[in-house]
Amino acid sequence: MTVRPAVDTDLAPLVALEAACFGSEAWSEVQVREELAGDRAVLVLEAAGQAAGYASVSVVAGDAELLRIAVRPELRREGMGRALLAAGVAAARERGACRMLLEVDAGNRPAIALYAASGFAPIARRRGYYRGRDALVMEREL
Template identity: 50%
Template structure:
């Protein structure tokens, strides 16, 4: 099930954030701000609880995927794909016709996910992340 995230999810989202992004993870305060701000944050929940989350920022006609994070025990089970589809649908229903994102070039599972979903590379930011990895800029038409 996909639902809107709330402050009750904060501890779990912080844990998933750390597991997913390591040295580039957002701080606890940034995760809280994400939940309390103007961004849309969705969570994937199963019988065991929150397994992943996705966050988007809307600036119609565009939307920007800020994060997709999936817990270690839930990876390679389609959670990220379902979250991506859900935030794309949410962005589309709010008037966005394009989704933008950036992803670490060395995060091959994420790059592959976005390519399978129809995203195309539009540019790069060299050594963008703390790890030294490039940021791959991608977008997809939602219309």
């Protein structure tokens, strides 16, 4: 298992990851392409020679935001999400961030547990943020 910066040829695997992980809420090919072309830290986790997960981190004025993190459903609970999150935090630090923020579906207990175990704490709740479901805003000082 390795984490590396994404390259243009990762477009198709990342679009497939989006569909597998987020279904009807997946980012489109155009959105993923914009992530790859933008000023984001987009990281790919490879396992067994294929893209098993990815993360996208934005840094603006000292604040980082974890925009997306995804691990193939059949590969979850093997430490890949934790590895991606750690790599995202490191990328944010390298880009000068002092803190990282993220939003997570308030009902996604596994993700909330992962973030809490990695030092994130809830700071706000956004009612109805995810098609009627609440989001927790979590923060970690870097």
